[in-house]
Amino acid sequence: EEEVIEEPDAIKGQPDVEEEEDEARTFEELGLDPRLIRALNKKEISITEPTPIQRVAIPLILQGKDVVARAKTGSGKTLAYLLPLLQKLFGMTDSSRKKLAPSAFILVPSGELCQQVFKEVSSLIDSCKVQSKAVQLTSNMLASDLRNALAGQPDILVSTPSCVAKSLSAGALKSESINDSLEILVLDEADLLLSFGYEDDLKALTAHVPRRCQCLLMSATSSADVDKLKKLILHNPYVLTLPEVEG
Ligand code: ADP
Ligand code: MG
Numbered sequence: 001e002e003e004v005i006e007e008p009d010a011i012k013g014q015p016d017v018e019e020e021e022d023e024a025r026t027f028e029e030l031g032l033d034p035r036l037i038r039a040l041n042k043k044e045i046s047i048t049e050p051t052p053i054q055r056v057a058i059p060l061i062l063q064g065k066d067v068v069a070r071a072k073t074g075s076g077k078t079l080a081y082l083l084p085l086l087q088k089l090f091g092m093t094d095s096s097r098k099k100l101a102p103s104a105f106i107l108v109p110s111g112e113l114c115q116q117v118f119k120e121v122s123s124l125i126d127s128c129k130v131q132s133k134a135v136q137l138t139s140n141m142l143a144s145d146l147r148n149a150l151a152g153q154p155d156i157l158v159s160t161p162s163c164v165a166k167s168l169s170a171g172a173l174k175s176e177s178i179n180d181s182l183e184i185l186v187l188d189e190a191d192l193l194l195s196f197g198y199e200d201d202l203k204a205l206t207a208h209v210p211r212r213c214q215c216l217l218m219s220a221t222s223s224a225d226v227d228k229l230k231k232l233i234l235h236n237p238y239v240l241t242l243p244e245v246e247g
Contacts, residue, residue, distance in 0.1 A: 003243055005056065008065075008236035025049065030058045033087045039127035040079075051076035056240050058084050061216060066237035068217045068230055075242065077218045081106075081186050082121055085216075088184065089132050089155050100177035101150075102135075102157040104184040107202070109192040111139055111160065117188065118158040132156065137163035143170035161193065161201035168204055175208040185209055186216045187229060194225040206233055 027037045027050055040047040050058065053071040060067050061084035069077060085104055092103060106121070108114050118136035125132050134156040135149045146167045150157075157164075167173040187193060193202065209215070215234045219226045222241065230237065 003052070003056075004239075004241040006239035006241075008238060025055075027058075027083075030055065031062055032058065032083055033090060033128075035090070035128040035130070036083050036087060036124065039124050040083075042127055043123075047079070051080070053077055053240065053242050054080045054083070056242075057081070060238050060240075061085070061214075062087065064214055066215045066234045068219070068226070068234065068237050068239045069242075070219050070222050070226070070240065071242040073220045077220075078117060078120055078188070081188070081216050081218060082117075082124065085156075085184055085186065086121070086124055086128070086130075086132065090128070090130055092183070099153050099155075099181050101173055101181040102154050103181055104156045104186070105164065105182060105205070106156065106158045106186040106188060107161050107164065107193070107205075108158065108188045109160065109196045109198065113189060114138065114158050114160060121156060121158065134158060137167065139163060141166075143172065146170050146172035161198040161205065165201035165204040178205070178208040179210050182209055182213050184214045184216070185233065186218065187233065188218045190217045190219040190229050191221045191223050191226050194228065202229075202232070209233070211235070 027040065030050060053069055053075050057067055057069050057080040061081060069080060071077060089103060106117055108117055114136050118134060121134045125134060132155045133152065135154040137146060137149060137157065137159040141149065141163065147170065150167065150172045164173065168175065217230060217234060
């Protein structure tokens with residue numbers, strides 16, 4: 001089975017961008033910020049070389065493309081979206097503007113995964129010594145906790161779709177603010193989001209996602225649910241399917 005990269009209809013037939021990127025073997029060659037590369041090297045288990053999905057996804061995400069990434073569990077999909085997401089936020093210098101909602105939402109299907117991703121993103125931010133701030137929302141939070149968590153103007157929100165929907169109905173997140181502020185939306189483990197019953201919660205959010213927002217969908221399988229989410233949220237995405245996708 002071969003790696004498949006489906007280009008959006010709009011650019012089919014244009015010179016290959018991905019062939020070049022395929023040859024990049026290091027994070028430097030992918031265009032990653034030196035602060036992030038140093039942070040990866042400093043990890044308990046040092047990360048020095050990108051995985052195949054990271055090699056293909058990182059440059060496309062840095063370029064602002066919508067991406068669907070399908071690759072098996074354990075192939076490094078978290079860093080494939082976190083690294084370029086953080087790099088883009090580092091570069092958003094418009095700090096004079098008061099942000100009423102986070103610039104990036106990372107939505108996951110469980111509280112456990114939320115905790116994992118939050119830990120990873122927080123450790124990268126600490127390691128890079130940048131001003132970016134991440135928060136996670138958890139299902140035990142009351143309306144007042146949600147308001148407090150979001151009042152500190154975080155740049156990155158890690159949450160299940162249900163905690164986002166709850167924040168919207170509690171007024172902790174305002175739909176107009178999401179429309180003003182949101183730049184990147186990630187759906188991680190997208191294959192599980194619908195089967196875990198988050199469809200209505202997701203729709204409560206996606207109604208307010210602005211057209212300019214870059215959307216990324218990560219999944220271990222290619223299921224009908226993934227296709228449905230892709231149609232609901234993404235705009236003409238690159239679809240990356242690496243060998244050994246489950247299902
Ligand atoms: P997936 O989301 O595809 O299931 P994860 O993002 O959870 O995979 O990554 C699985 C493991 O691989 C994690 O422990 C992560 O730290 C590690 N990992 C990620 N990228 C690399 C890399 N480039 N080199 C070595 N290990 C990596
Ligand atoms: Mg994952």
